[in-house]
Amino acid sequence: MKTFSDKVYAVVKNIKRGKTLTYKQVANLVGSPKAYRAVGNILNKNYNQNIPCHRVTRSDGAPGGYNRGRKLKVQRLKEEGARL
DNA sequence: CATTTGACGCCAA
DNA sequence: TTTGGCGCCAAAT
Structure with missing residues (x-):
């Protein structure tokens, strides 16, 4: 299946550690x-x-939202050393 | 099938 | 700088 959503998954999954989009x-x-x-x-x-x-993340630099809590998201990004 | 919603982005005021 | 409004797409209702 090559739908829009699948492409999105592919791209997001392709994000390497310490990298943010x-x-x-x-x-x-x-x-x-x-x-x-x-x-x-x-x-x-x-x-x-x-x-x-x-x-x-968002373009404004805000982490945006997350399904389990934005704190976790920010925490993960910090741990991975992702930069904006 | 039509309408609403949603983890958004950019521009104008 | 911050707020408000508009635009766009896909999925859910």
């Missing part, structure tokens, strides 16, 4: 720079453990 960047990589909305929506409904969605 913004929703806009992900949307741009999947081929729809304006689908940033959908990116967040897809990750939100598909909170998957095998997908490092905590490495996807």
Whole structure:
């Protein structure tokens, strides 16, 4: 299945440790720079453990949201040494 | 099938 | 600088 959501998963899963991408960047990589909305929506409904969605942040520098609590997200990013 | 929602982004005031 | 409003996409209701 090669749908928009699958591409999003692929991109997010492809994020390496210590690397962070913004929703806009992900949307741009999947081929729809304006689908940033959908990116967040897809990750939100598909909170998957095998997908490092905590490495996807907002362009404003805010961590954004998370399905298990933003604190955890920020904590993980800090531990991984991800920089914005 | 139509409408609403959502972890957003950018621009104008 | 902060707030408000608009635009866009996919999935859920």
